[in-house]
Amino acid sequence: MTVRPPTLREKRRYVLARVLPGGMTVDPKELYFAVAEAVTSLWGDDLASRVHPAVLAIENGCAFIRCRRGTERELALALSTVTSCAGQKIALRTIATSGTMESLRARLQETARGAPGALPAGTGISVGGKDVEVIFCESQKIDVVEKGFKNAARFFLTTQDLEDK
Amino acid sequence: MTITDLGLRPYPVGDSSIRRMALEARGLGYDSLVAVGVPPGDYYGVAVREGIIIAGMPAKDAAAKAKRAADGRLVMVRAGDNGFNRAMIGVRGVHLLCGIEYAHRHAFDHVIAKMAADNTVAVDISLAPLILRRGPARQKALDRYRDILMLSRKFSFPLTLSTHADSVLSMRSVREVSGLAATIGFDLDEIEQALAFAGSRHAGSTPVREVP
Numbered sequence: 564m565t566v567r568p569p570t571l572r573e574k575r576r577y578v579l580a581r582v583l584p585g586g587m588t589v590d591p592k593e594l595y596f597a598v599a600e601a602v603t604s605l606w607g608d609d610l611a612s613r614v615h616p617a618v619l620a621i622e623n624g625c626a627f628i629r630c631r632r633g634t635e636r637e638l639a640l641a642l643s644t645v646t647s648c649a650g651q652k653i654a655l656r657t658i659a660t661s662g663t664m665e666s667l668r669a670r671l672q673e674t675a676r677g678a679p680g681a682l683p684a685g686t687g688i689s690v691g692g693k694d695v696e697v698i699f700c701e702s703q704k705i706d707v708v709e710k711g712f713k714n715a716a717r718f719f720l721t722t723q724d725l726e727d728k
Numbered sequence: 729m730t731i732t733d734l735g736l737r738p739y740p741v742g743d744s745s746i747r748r749m750a751l752e753a754r755g756l757g758y759d760s761l762v763a764v765g766v767p768p769g770d771y772y773g774v775a776v777r778e779g780i781i782i783a784g785m786p787a788k789d790a791a792a793k794a795k796r797a798a799d800g801r802l803v804m805v806r807a808g809d810n811g812f813n814r815a816m817i818g819v820r821g822v823h824l825l826c827g828i829e830y831a832h833r834h835a836f837d838h839v840i841a842k843m844a845a846d847n848t849v850a851v852d853i854s855l856a857p858l859i860l861r862r863g864p865a866r867q868k869a870l871d872r873y874r875d876i877l878m879l880s881r882k883f884s885f886p887l888t889l890s891t892h893a894d895s896v897l898s899m900r901s902v903r904e905v906s907g908l909a910a911t912i913g914f915d916l917d918e919i920e921q922a923l924a925f926a927g928s929r930h931a932g933s934t935p936v937r938e939v940p
Contacts, residue, residue, distance in 0.1 A: 583897055604862045605911075636907065643904040644859050646897070654897040656756075657904075703751060703772075719744035719896045721751055 574632035579667045580642055580655040581625050584706055584717060586684065586699035591618045593649040594626055602641040614638050619664065625671055626655065627664055635660045681722065690718075690725065729920065730927025731902055734852065734890035735779065735804065735826065736763040742894030749896060750774040757902035762802045762926055777926075779804055781826065787815040794821045802926060804852065807831040810840070817843045823929055824888060826852035828876060829869040836876065844885035850925050851876055851885065855900065855908050856892045873912045880918075889914075889922040 582589050595618040603611040614634040619627040630638040642655045659670045682688070682705060686697040695707040695718070703722050708715040733753060738746040746763055750771035753761055760775040768778045780797050782790045783806035790805060794816070797803045805816045806827040813835055816822055825844070828836055828851055836851070844851060853876065857869035880887050889909050893899040900908070906919050914922070 604866070640904065640907045640911065643900050643908065646860055652895075652897055654899075656901065704748065716743055718739065719748045721745060721747040723747050724745045 574662075575629055576632050576635050576660055576662060577619070577664050577667050578628045578630065578635060578638055578642070578660050579625055579658045579670060580628060581658055582621065583654040583656060584652075584699065584719070585624055585701055585704070586706070587651065587653065589621055589626070589648055589651075589653065591621050591626070594618045594621065597645050597648040597653075598628060598642065598655075601645045602638065605641045605644055606637055610634075610637060614641075616641075622668075623671060625658065627667060632662075688725065690720070729924045730759045730775075731757065731923045732760045732762060732777075732926040733758050733893070733899070733905075734762045734802070734824070734888055734926055735781065735854070735892040736761055736899075737892070737894040738763055738766055741765065744894075744896045746776060747771045749893070749899065750776055752896040752899055756899060760927055768800065777802060781806060783827070787812045790816060791819045794819050797821055802929065807835060810835050810837065813840050814843065817847055817849050822847075822849055824850045824852050826854065826890075826892075828852065829854065829857050829872045833872070833875070836879070838879065838883070841879040841883040841885055845883045848886065850888045851880070852888045852890055853877075853909070853912070853922065854890050854892045855905060856898070858908050858911070859891070859898070859900065870912060877913050877918075886925050887918070887922045888925045889919065 598616050598618060602614050602616050614630050614637050616638055617629045619629055639657045642657055645655050647653060658674060659667060661667045682697045682700045684698055687710065688695055688697060690707065694710040696710050697705060697707055699706040705720045705722060707718050707720060736749055738744055738749050746766045750761060754772050754774050758774060760777060762777050762779040764779050764781055766776060766778060769776055779802040781804045782793050794803050802823050803821055804824040804826045805822050807813050807825050808831065813825060817840055853873050857866060861869065889905055891898060891900050909919050
């Protein structure tokens with residue numbers, strides 16, 4: 564198979580999206596299924612075939628998602644309707660769009676996550692009389708789960724919430 | 729212009745504290761929030777105002793509750809049938825009719841639209857059905873919203889845009905909210921007015937009045 568010359572190749576754009584909640588491991592293939600379903604359900608098969616989304620990589624909690632040039636807006640809107648991936652609740656926050664992954668990586672360095680939080684993951688604390696375990700802490704944000712329960716739901720707090728309790 | 733997200737339900741209804749929601753809202757481009765069941769205050773530079781949602785009661789009780797609501801709170805009434813909505817639109821103290829996507833198609837007609845315009849009662853366009861639902865359920869919500877938008881353009885009653893988030897994962901940025909509103913058919917001016925409505929109502933409810 565001969566490779567097409569650059570002028571005949573389709574133009575693409577790359578969207579950088581942060582995966583929430585932080586610290587969660589997401590399989591790129593599962594995320595692709597979630598994104599493809601979101602694009603198809605929002606825009607239909609016709610436009611979905613034009614957007615042609617693909618999840619290329621997940622690095623530092625951010626997903627690199629590819630689409631055809633001119634369909635970035637449609638992809639970004641569809642990303643806002645992604646609410647779960649492989650049965651887990653997630654959200655995708657679009658950070659930037661670019662023509663190359665390299666520039667997105669540079670952007671990712673610029674908008675690096677905040678300072679690590681004071682509480683490392685696994686720390687046991689008490690909130691409102693309940694024993695909880697920190698599973699993610701970054702800057703002022705703290706995600707906790709209740710101890711002793713399998714598949715316990717995640718709670719989203721701040722450092723100030725812990726000081727008050 | 730104060731950009732406000734409405735109808736947030738923080739812990740214990742949801743899984744996020746109001747502080748965490750305010751912190752997230754700041755990053756998403758909001759200036760203020762209206763949350764249910766939390767004291768008003770300023771968290772991380774985001775003004776949080778208390779809201780009250782009146783739902784699941786007869787019109788008489790709902791009207792009494794709306795009148796009893798303290799000043800400064802945004803009073804939202806969940807839409808019911810045509811008679812209920814007509815009664816609630818005329819009640820002093822009701823700011824907003826929400827949950828219109830769950831109501832019957834004829835529950836909000838041109839008569840109620842005219843009353844809403846006369847009383848400056850807004851109709852809330854919740855983006856939660858667009859984000860969370862799929863297939864016919866989302867199509868039905870889109871259809872209802874387009875009908876409401878058409879009536880709003882004809883009778884000039886205010887609209888609001890909200891996420892009704894119960895978690896930081898359900899919150900969406902101003903850009904995403906604008907984009908989803910554009911899929912309904914909102915133009916840029918309408919989006920700005922809808923996002924600013926709650927803030928303007930708050931500013932208008934201050935005790936200082938100009939006396940001629």
